[in-house]
Amino acid sequence: VQQAQNAFNDKMAQFLLIPLGGAIGFSVESAAGLMIALPFVLFAPLAGWLSDRFSKRNVMLGAAIAQVAILAWICGALVIRNMPLALCGFFALATQAAFFSPAKIGINKELVGSSHLGFATSMQQMTALLALLAGQIVAGWWFDHRFHALGGRPDDAWSAALGPMWLLAGVSTLSILTSWIIPRVPAQGKTAFSGKLVISHFTSLADLWRDKPLRQASFGVAFFWGFAGFINLWSVKLAKVLTEGAAGFGTLSSLFMAAASIGMALGFGFTSWLLRKRIELGWVPVAGLMMAALSLVVACIPMGGTQAFLDLVKLPANGSPKSLSAILFLGLLASLAFVSSVFL
Numbered sequence: 067v068q069q070a071q072n073a074f075n076d077k078m079a080q081f082l083l084i085p086l087g088g089a090i091g092f093s094v095e096s097a098a099g100l101m102i103a104l105p106f107v108l109f110a111p112l113a114g115w116l117s118d119r120f121s122k123r124n125v126m127l128g129a130a131i132a133q134v135a136i137l138a139w140i141c142g143a144l145v146i147r148n149m150p151l152a153l154c155g156f157f158a159l160a161t162q163a164a165f166f167s168p169a170k171i172g173i174n175k176e177l178v179g180s181s182h183l184g185f186a187t188s189m190q191q192m193t194a195l196l197a198l199l200a201g202q203i204v205a206g207w208w209f210d211h212r213f214h215a216l217g218g219r220p221d222d223a224w225s226a227a228l229g230p231m232w233l234l235a236g237v238s239t240l241s242i243l244t245s246w247i248i249p250r251v252p253a254q255g256k257t258a259f260s261g262k263l264v265i266s267h268f269t270s271l272a273d274l275w276r277d278k279p280l281r282q283a284s285f286g287v288a289f290f291w292g293f294a295g296f297i298n299l300w301s302v303k304l305a306k307v308l309t310e311g312a313a314g315f316g317t318l319s320s321l322f323m324a325a326a327s328i329g330m331a332l333g334f335g336f337t338s339w340l341l342r343k344r345i346e347l348g349w350v351p352v353a354g355l356m357m358a359a360l361s362l363v364v365a366c367i368p369m370g371g372t373q374a375f376l377d378l379v380k381l382p383a384n385g386s387p388k389s390l391s392a393i394l395f396l397g398l399l400a401s402l403a404f405v406s407s408v409f410l
Contacts, residue, residue, distance in 0.1 A: 068126060068244035069170040069190065070197035072133060075238045076159050077201030079137055082227045082234075083156055085209045085316035088306055089223035092149045094156075099299040101157045105164035111266045113165045118255030122169040122176065123248045129166035130241040136162060137235035144228045170194075176251040184341035191410060192334030199327030205230070206320030213316070286350065290410045293357070297326070297402070308372040318375055322399060329400030333407030340408075353409035360402040369395040 080098065087094035117125050140155035170190070178186045208230050209223075216222035275281040305318035340346065374389030378396075 081205035188338035206316035329403030
């Protein structure tokens with residue numbers, strides 16, 4: 067519950083800022099992709115050390131407190147209508163997630179042991195990614211709804227984003243409580259902090275890659291997150307191109323994410339059932355080949371226009387009929403998410 071709420075808060079905040087940028091003519095989607103990924107590269111050794119040196123439960127608690135402070139920062143930036151300042155908060159949220167990630171993943175084995183690790187990891191991935199996608203969906207829909215109701219002018223976009231952000235900042239305080247009740251686990255390492263640790267990326271990578279199975283697994287995980295990040299950014303770009311950044315941008319982004327979230331949830335549910343007794347790596351190449359095949363199909367099919375997608379969610383429209391091609395596109399996007407989650 068705690069890590070799912072953390073993911074939801076993170077993505078809802080970020081995906082309120084992306085359509086806000088589009089509405090005021092401040093393009094942020096490309097920079098957003100970089101800012102989300104960069105902290106995981108820059109701070110990986112330090113984040114890993116922190117989760118070993120201290121109880122992972124305490125790291126999760128600290129991350130929850132940090133998230134509340136960062137969301138309050140973003141609210142302040144929206145009040146004074148300063149987009150660069152809000153983007154600093156955007157980057158800070160990604161940095162918080164980078165430090166939170168090794169703690170939430172590493173605590174699994176400490177809480178449930180090895181025999182239930184496959185099931186526990188699948189359930190954690192399912193809830194976290196479903197919450198992540200749900201945050202994007204709710205943010206896009208809510209922003210568009212408020213933006214349209216307020217008049218759809220660029221100045222209205224700030225107010226459209228600020229209300230949900232205030233509510234999100236308040237609700238995020240609950241994650242402090244949920245992290246507080248996680249069982250306290252002992253620290254696993256005693257290595258003291260040193261300056262070399264901050265730039266130990268290549269040394270850590272060499273340690274990882276000396277073990278062939280871990281090296282291969284790291285490539286697989288990296289491929290998944292690269293693929294997922296690409297599809298995520300591609301969906302946002304596609305929504306912006308279709309709507310030209312105007313009203314409907316957030317809704318289309320949400321619709322694409324809704325399709326992905328349904329596929330992802332079903333995929334992780336299916337995988338947790340597959341791995342209920344043991345981990346079976348034979349599914350990895352099967353799912354990988356299906357990812358490639360479905361990606362080609364998604365690239366080639368006609369997807370319908372903006373109105374076809376907006377009609378599906380009954381926004382104010384021009385009365386055009388619902389498009390089977392739009393439904394097919396969303397179905398294939400969900401299928402792609404399903405096989406991707408099996409792969410991971």
